[in-house]
Amino acid sequence: METGLVVFAFLPGESLIIFASTLAAITGSALDIRILIPVFFFAALIGDTVNYEIGRNLHHLSFFRRVIPEAKLEKARSYFKKHGGKTVMFGRFIPLIRTFIPLISGTARMEYKKFCLYNFLGVLIWVTFGSCLGYFFGQLDFVQQHFSLIFVLLALITAIPGVLITLYKMLRNNVSA
Template identity: 75%
Template sequence: MISNVLYFLSHLQLYLLPLVETLGGWVYIALFAIVFMETGLVVFAFLPGESLVFFASTLAAITGSSLDIKILVPVFFFAALIGDTVNYEIGRNLHRLPLFRKFLSAEKLSKARAYFEKHGGKTVMFGRFIPLIRTFIPLISGSARMDYKRFCIYNLLGVLIWVVLGSSLGYFFGQLDFVQNNFSVILVSFGLISIIPGIMISLYHLIRNRQFI
């Protein structure tokens, strides 16, 4: 069984490529949904973001016609843009929930508003490049009543740079012979690395809840 698992992990491209060809256009819908949920719904902050953009673009370079980078870029762009906007709207309406008013005092809310009035633009724009954190920034922006037009401008710029940079690097990466010959190993390695922060945070909260620290 272990040998079968190791074979599967080291030959992922043999399974991924036929799967992508079989699903066809549904692949783009699935990718859109994952990026949208990761950016638009805080409960899905654990989902892959830039790693998905990067490796989907890498796979597009390897597969050629099965995945089109010209379609992937707008799919990722609009998924992230719409997701952030939805997240902002959720944050802007959180004050209606009694639970929200219980944990966020008027003083804390005032400080958050003052912060976003001064640093909101760069926070929204550059926060997009920080895993996990980027999912909460639009929510907090909405809760702090950051100007909507200002949020949209900086969010659009941040998403545009994030998608173009991730897609370009991934597509270039996928054209390298070394990557094409070792794609499965590289994909698994990056996948393991990407979940390390989430595991560390979970362990920290587990230890803290058990009052070891």
């Protein structure tokens, strides 16, 4: 949902992967890491593909053509032609940004096969790294003994970017008013 529905950019995908993978290590049979990894992988892959398709079809909407000038679209096309692969693959690791990269890739008409290849690689690395990290931490005695506290701290840390963006917008609106 984080990438596939665009409006859920605030959802912390990597935190969910790490949290669930940690729980898989702690609970053993309740959550199976061998099931979680493919579920996370396909969820992210499908979400990005849906997001790409949304972007690819935005030009059909009249308000989109009024809001985004053709010159800006041409710049985006040029950028994604040159740097699209790296952007799709490594953008996966940047919270909030990862949600919009597939949308912009589709809007910029990035070649679909190229998008799919780099998206596949980015999602594979992202899910594998996050899942292994969470599973590794879940096997540590300290994490098992203090999991509730760690979960609360992780939730607070994950909320920081959203809080900072909200504060920035509020301050910017107050200054311009």
